[in-house]
Amino acid sequence: MSFSQRLELWPEGRIRNLIQQATFEDVTRALTRERLTGEDLAALLSPAASSRLEEMAQAALSQTRRYFGRVIGLYAPIYLSNVCTSDCIYCGYAKRSGSPGLRLTLKPAEIHTECRLLAEYGFQNILLLTGDAPHIAPPRYLVEAVDLAREYFSSVSVEVYALDQEDYRQLVAAGLEGVTLYMETYHRDTYSRVHLCGRKRDYEYRLGAIERAGRAGARRLGIGALLGLYDWQVDGFWTALHARYLQRECWQSAISVSFPRLKVSTPRFTVPHLLTDREFVQLMLATRLFLPEAGINLSTREPADLRNGLIPLGVTMISAGSSTRPGGYSQDRANILEQFATVDNRTPAEVTEAIRRAGYEPVWKDFDKAFHDNVLPIARSPVHGDSACAPHQ
Numbered sequence: 221m222s223f224s225q226r227l228e229l230w231p232e233g234r235i236r237n238l239i240q241q242a243t244f245e246d247v248t249r250a251l252t253r254e255r256l257t258g259e260d261l262a263a264l265l266s267p268a269a270s271s272r273l274e275e276m277a278q279a280a281l282s283q284t285r286r287y288f289g290r291v292i293g294l295y296a297p298i299y300l301s302n303v304c305t306s307d308c309i310y311c312g313y314a315k316r317s318g319s320p321g322l323r324l325t326l327k328p329a330e331i332h333t334e335c336r337l338l339a340e341y342g343f344q345n346i347l348l349l350t351g352d353a354p355h356i357a358p359p360r361y362l363v364e365a366v367d368l369a370r371e372y373f374s375s376v377s378v379e380v381y382a383l384d385q386e387d388y389r390q391l392v393a394a395g396l397e398g399v400t401l402y403m404e405t406y407h408r409d410t411y412s413r414v415h416l417c418g419r420k421r422d423y424e425y426r427l428g429a430i431e432r433a434g435r436a437g438a439r440r441l442g443i444g445a446l447l448g449l450y451d452w453q454v455d456g457f458w459t460a461l462h463a464r465y466l467q468r469e470c471w472q473s474a475i476s477v478s479f480p481r482l483k484v485s486t487p488r489f490t491v492p493h494l495l496t497d498r499e500f501v502q503l504m505l506a507t508r509l510f511l512p513e514a515g516i517n518l519s520t521r522e523p524a525d526l527r528n529g530l531i532p533l534g535v536t537m538i539s540a541g542s543s544t545r546p547g548g549y550s551q552d553r554a555n556i557l558e559q560f561a562t563v564d565n566r567t568p569a570e571v572t573e574a575i576r577r578a579g580y581e582p583v584w585k586d587f588d589k590a591f592h593d594n595v596l597p598i599a600r601s602p603v604h605g606d607s608a609c610a611p612h613q
């Protein structure tokens with residue numbers, strides 16, 4: 221069964237009913253169960269759980285220590301290009317965003333410079349990003365960028381437009397370790413309302429992309445919903461469901477979930493479903509308890525105080541010192557278009573210090589080893605389901 225078919229088993233009405241009808245006892249059951257069901261997840265996302273965040277936090281802390289120990293991985297994004305032919309109304313890179321700023325695509329020498337600077341900071345885990353413009357940054361450009369980045373970093377991932385399985389396979393052959401691809405929203409009507417044109421309008425193609433990446437051999441798969449586009453409880457539920465599906469179907473890959481949150485409206489876009497900090501935390505805790513063996517990533521979209529507070533509660537990866545401009549680490553040029561403004565603008569050194577103060581070890585190098593020495597075998601075994609998603613090639 222594809223994930224698209226699986227989603228049909230969990231229509232919005234069913235999820236909303238479960239959330240609205242969840243009782244104190246349902247939450248208690250979810251907090252004590254070893255492996256949570258969809259009904260348990262709905263209970264943890266419900267109003268009945270919102271007054272029990274402290275209990276959820278204790279359980280999340282215990283699960284995270286059990287599976288990940290006391291290490292927090294560090295990563296940084298490198299934006300390769302801000303050219304985009306799609307028009308997602310929430311994004312600064314959208315072709316009709318109206319955002320001022322220079323659009324450019326890094327040349328190999330410029331990618332080298334960005335990589336060298338981040339490697340000098342100590343980063344070993346890098347995420348390469350582009351807009352959706354295959355005529356400017358085609359798969360062969362991505363292959364070259366991955367190959368080049370591997371000269372500097374032990375772990376290279378991409379967050380780019382959705383690709384065919386063969387394209388992912390070529391990236392993996394060049395040394396790619398991970399693929400991050402957010403569905404943005406799983407709610408079909410909202411999806412078509414906010415993605416006005418371009419290839420990204422194809423909901424089904426995007427929905428299947430991360431599984432294609434897993435089948436092509438990517439060892440890390442990251443997903444997420446852009447919180448604020450639709451109801452956080454419903455999109456949060458579907459995101460967690462997707463992660464569990466991938467754990468079963470692509471069991472050789474480590475699955476992680478991110479929680480990018482929209483907060484700022486623009487002249488052409490008002491965030492329709494703003495989340496409070498409390499709702500944001502509830503969603504993260506519920507996801508941690510439903511997916512104890514999944515990584516949880518937190519980006520610099522969130523403020524330093526909130527990021528510090530969330531470190532013990534389920535986060536496993538954190539970005540630091542991020543720039544969302546191509547060439548942003550080496551070029552002091554505020555006139556280059558950025559995708560969004562980062563909120564936590566601490567330096568990598570300040571972030572690592574905060575991680576240490578929280579009693580955790582920041583991990584720059586041998587990231588994989590540090591995690592996997594702590595992760596129980598369950599995280600990489602097919603015990604949750606039937607078929608393994610062994611790479612087809």
Ligand code: SF4
Nearest residue numbers: 304308311314351352
């Ligand atoms: S979200 Fe991605 S595809 Fe959409 S406009 Fe921004 S860069 Fe382009």
